[in-house]
Amino acid sequence: MDELQKLWKRHVYMMRASTAFIYGILVSIAMNFFWTPGHIYSSGITGLAQLITTLTKHTPFPLSTALLLFVLNMPLFVLAWFQIGHRFTIFTVIAVFASSFMIKMLTPLTLTTDPIICAIFGAAINGFGTGLALKNGISTGGVDILGLTIRKRTGKSIGTINIIFNFFIVTAAGIVYGWPYAFYSALGLLVNAKVMDMVYTRQQxxxxxxxxxxxxxxxxxxxxxxxxxxxxxxxxxxxxxxxxxxxxxxxxxxxxxxxxxxxxxxxxxxxxxxxxxxxxxxxxxxxxxx
Missing domain, CATH: 3.30.70.120 (Alpha-Beta Plaits)
Structure with missing residues (x-):
């Protein structure tokens, strides 16, 4: 019986690790094929990483989205390690590293620069990847960790913080690229949330x-x-x-x-x-x- 439990745990760990890398591939496709060519910002820490990349593009020290995505998550990894759990943190690090690595390694391909198409398809691909990760018990880092920590300690949702954070990202898109792009990014956030809910059914x-x-x-x-x-x-x-x-x-x-x-x-x-x-x-x- 103990041997069967060990085999089952090993199978679950392998499945979660594989899902983390699949998520990394999907988010890199969304970023390099749709969001970047269409000037669309994602939500949460990924959107913040995109914003900092845009603002430092013409400075002596430009920063890449792939690097920033991992660096900005590092304080949250520490929070997750002490407040949520070690195993949870390990798989979160794997998922974030996979997405950062694949964004860096996957050669960007401009399929279209139409912002509506880029917003919808980028968000749909990312939403599917995020929902798949959550369905298999993996966090994708960022605001998810804050949400789980707050819910664990207070029993309350992080919905308000999510809204404020994403409002900041959408506003930044409008300031940097023009206000129509703020609406395109907001459209992407809605599509991302809808697709994620369709895939991740555990909370329904x-x-x-x-x-x-x-x-x-x-x-x-x-x-x-x-x-x-x-x-x-x-x-x-x-x-x-x-x-x-x-x-x-x-x-x-x-x-x-x-x-x-x-x-x-x-x-x-x-x-x-x-x-x-x-x-x-x-x-x-x-x-x-x-």
């Missing part, structure tokens, strides 16, 4: 109602697959056959939906299952560890 909550005649079997099987509590309502009755049933309620993430389906196939394939999308949670909900 769903309410599940199960009507079954085999409550014990269903509860045992569901809780073996998913680590969430279940509320039981006894004494329900079907209006058609007047068979006594039990109603079960739980909340899962969209990421866990395949596990729920598998649990229902194993325990009671004939159960009635109703799923409500995008519910809001008040109170404790078991989040996966980072």
């Amino acid at each position: 909550k769903m309410q599940v109602m199960i009507v079954t005649t085999k409550p014990k079997s269903v509860i045992d099987c569901v809780q073996n697959h998913i680590n969430h509590g279940i509320t039981i309502i006894h004494g329900a009755e079907g209006a058609y056959m007047h068979v006594e049933k039990t109603v079960l309620f739980t909340v899962i993430s969209r990421y866990e939906l395949p596990e729920l389906r598998q649990a229902m196939r194993e325990s009671d394939p004939k159960a009635f299952v109703s799923i409500a999308d995008n519910v809001h949670i008040m109170g404790h909900f078991e989040e996966p560890s980072v």
Whole structure:
């Protein structure tokens, strides 16, 4: 059993490391093929690195976006090491290093300079890469680390800080390249967020109602697959056959939906299952560890 656990951990680590390098390739494509030719700024630390690169371009000491991306993240690596976890920090360093390295190594290719196309396609590629990384338990650094730290210590979201930071980046795009480019960068931020949400489904909550005649079997099987509590309502009755049933309620993430389906196939394939999308949670909900 211990040997199986070691093999599984090794498999997870290899998968996360591979995902970190895939993320690096995708963000470098977004940067070198779309954002740079289209004068579009990304969000967060990546956007800040782009801004500093633009401002130092004609100085005696021009700085590259690839180098700045890693350097600006270094204080956040220290914060993550002490406040979040060592394993989390190691994979974050790998992801940021991979993106910095690939941005530097990948030869820029100007497919188009149309700012709308560059904003949309650059953001879509980056959003897919970021969502993929988050889905596999990897942070891409930057403001993500601040968000996790603040949520861990206070339970509050970093949404306001994200908005302020990205507003600063968009405003800078307008000052440097002209105000239409501020709107193009803002469009890119929206596309990036939408694509990221489509890929990273762990944060989307769903309410599940199960009507079954085999409550014990269903509860045992569901809780073996998913680590969430279940509320039981006894004494329900079907209006058609007047068979006594039990109603079960739980909340899962969209990421866990395949596990729920598998649990229902194993325990009671004939159960009635109703799923409500995008519910809001008040109170404790078991989040996966980072």
